[in-house]
Amino acid sequence: xxKCIVILLWLFLISIQLCAQPSIDKNWNTTPKFFDNFNPPxxxxxxxxxxxxxxxxxxxxHLSGTVTGESNRQVYQKENAIFSATDSTMRLRAExxxxxxxTSDYTIPSIGMTKDPSAGPLYYKSxxxxxGKQGMQTFLYGYFEIRCKLPVNQGAFPSFWLWRKxxxxxxVNYREIDIFExxxxxxxxxxxxxxxRYFEGQIYYYNGTEPANASSYTYGRYGHTILASDPDxxxxxxxxxxxxxxxxxxxxxxxxxxxxxxxxxxxxxxxLIINYAVDGWATPGPSFLPLTADFPNEMTIDYVKVSKLKCxxxxxxxxxxxxxxxxxxxKVYNNITIGGYGNDINIPANSENVxxxxxxxxxxxxxxxxxxSSLELITHPCPE
Numbered sequence: 001x002x003k004c005i006v007i008l009l010w011l012f013l014i015s016i017q018l019c020a021q022p023s024i025d026k027n028w029n030t031t032p033k034f035f036d037n038f039n040p041p042x043x044x045x046x047x048x049x050x051x052x053x054x055x056x057x058x059x060x061x062h063l064s065g066t067v068t069g070e071s072n073r074q075v076y077q078k079e080n081a082i083f084s085a086t087d088s089t090m091r092l093r094a095e096x097x098x099x100x101x102x103t104s105d106y107t108i109p110s111i112g113m114t115k116d117p118s119a120g121p122l123y124y125k126s127x128x129x130x131x132g133k134q135g136m137q138t139f140l141y142g143y144f145e146i147r148c149k150l151p152v153n154q155g156a157f158p159s160f161w162l163w164r165k166x167x168x169x170x171x172v173n174y175r176e177i178d179i180f181e182x183x184x185x186x187x188x189x190x191x192x193x194x195x196x197r198y199f200e201g202q203i204y205y206y207n208g209t210e211p212a213n214a215s216s217y218t219y220g221r222y223g224h225t226i227l228a229s230d231p232d233x234x235x236x237x238x239x240x241x242x243x244x245x246x247x248x249x250x251x252x253x254x255x256x257x258x259x260x261x262x263x264x265x266x267x268x269x270x271x272l273i274i275n276y277a278v279d280g281w282a283t284p285g286p287s288f289l290p291l292t293a294d295f296p297n298e299m300t301i302d303y304v305k306v307s308k309l310k311c312x313x314x315x316x317x318x319x320x321x322x323x324x325x326x327x328x329x330x331k332v333y334n335n336i337t338i339g340g341y342g343n344d345i346n347i348p349a350n351s352e353n354v355x356x357x358x359x360x361x362x363x364x365x366x367x368x369x370x371x372x373s374s375l376e377l378i379t380h381p382c383p384e
Contacts, residue, residue: 022143022242023254024352025376026330027309033142034131034272034306038090042083050078050109051132060132062109063273072157073123073290074278075106080127088302092127092276094156095296099123123283123290124155127299128275138164138269139306141383145240145251146274147302150182150233152196153294155282157183160239162270174217175266176204177248179241182233184281189223196232198225201241201250201258205266219265222250222258236302244309245381274301313358313382322346332356332382339365347373358382 022028036058043054050061061078074094082091097105101122103115131137139162146160159181165174182199190198203220211217226232240251246265250258276299282291310331317333319325320341326348336357339345344366347353354376355361361377369375 022145022240022251022307025354027332027354027356028143028307029310032305033139033308034133034137035303036305037088037303038083038301039088040083040085042085044083045078045081048109049111056133058131058133059129060109061127061129062113063128063130063275072277072279073121073155073283074126074276075101075119075122075124076128076275077106077125080125081129082127090129090274090301092129092158092274092299092301093296094124094126094151094276094278094298096290096292097123097125101125121283121288124278124295126276126278128273128277130274131272138271140267140269141243141245142309143240143242143307144179144272144305145238145307146179146304147236147238149236149300150196150199151276151294151297151299152182152194152233153297154184154194155278155291155294156297157181157277157279158275158299159277160274162243162266162272164268164270166268171208172210173207173268174204174210175268175270176202177241177243177266177270178202178204179250180239183279185279186223190225195225196234197228198223199233199239200224203248203260203265205264219262220248220260222260224250224252224257226252244378244383247380272304272306274299274304309356309383311382311384313384319345330354330356332358335359336361338363339367341365344368346370347375349373354378356380 043052045061046053051057052059061081062076080093082093084091103117106125108115150158159178161176161178163176178201180199180201184194186200187193187195187198192198200221200223202218204218206217238253242249245267246263247259247261249256283289312331312333315333316335319328319338321343322345325345334357336355347369349370350372352374356378358381359379361379
């Protein structure tokens with residue numbers, strides 16, 4: 001069935017907003033599905049599997065199945081993901097190792113992972129964390145947010161992202177959503193190489209044979225430049241992203257900065273990752289001599305949270321009068337009908353209002369939305 005919004009109404013004063021912040025959208029659960037502000041006391045990483053074992057295995061200190069990256073110059077080590085008791089933060093620390101690393105210079109979790117002698121050249125040790133609650137927690141849809149400070153030197157490649165690659169019935173499914181990425185090559189897209197005021201988010205997805213060129217499965221991409229009057233990326237900022245069945249919305253400091261709507265959207269669960277990679281720009285070719293002046297440095301994380309929408313997708317909702325509007329239980333319903341029963345429906349002054357449905361939203365009868373208020377109507381498949 002096609003998703004649609006049906007509006008049949010006599011408008012008095014109306015302002016329709018299409019970028020509601022999750023903080024004012026009452027359809028979200030107020031209690032996050034996942035939250036960590038890294039308050040002490042915190043444990044050191046388990047030496048066997050690098051899990052935060054004394055804290056319900058909330059995190060692990062490596063990425064899924066790897067300690068290195070294909071084009072990166074670091075190896076992830078648990079000692080470089082630091083629980084800081086002095087300010088209740090997580091610090092991902094990148095440091096120059098003093099020379100070219102070989103497999104005897106770093107450790108890996110003893111959980112079936114292997115060292116790759118062909119990886120590299122590797123000159124740095126750095127930190128990464130992945131949500132590992134109860135072994136390996138994955139997420140399907142939701143709102144994802146981090147508050148952090150970023151390193152912005154040459155070679156720094158911090159990111160906050162969702163990723164997974166799986167095989168179902170012999171078909172490879174690759175999906176990735178980057179909530180933010182910062183790196184010098186990224187800043188070159190705006191002709192301001194190395195600026196600490198620009199970052200990007202992207203969506204990668206394919207279901208089938210892996211394409212030869214990554215750009216052929218990049219469906220959504222946005223970049224954001226911070227105003228000259230605002231603090232740059234080395235200061236505290238929040239980065240957020242809403243992932244729903246047909247759209248992604250990116251937020252910076254609680255303001256909508258980019259969006260993508262379409263059918264080419266990851267629809268299977270993914271891992272949540274925060275990592276500080278060191279990319280090839282820290283070892284410029286052809287000699288691959290490492291840069292050392294800006295290391296060590298850190299990505300500092302204040303908190304991470306994941307929120308989920310409240311859902312009643314098999315039920316229909318009807319709002320017949322202002323009393324029912326005031327008491328409305330905001331959730332994702334199958335259908336929502338507002339008005340049409342001989343009563344005027346008046347949205348309160350200076351209020352934000354978001355309605356979500358799996359199928360249709362219908363407004364009819366006498367309905368008013370005063371200036372200064374906002375209304376957003378969203379239809380998307382049920383995100384349960």
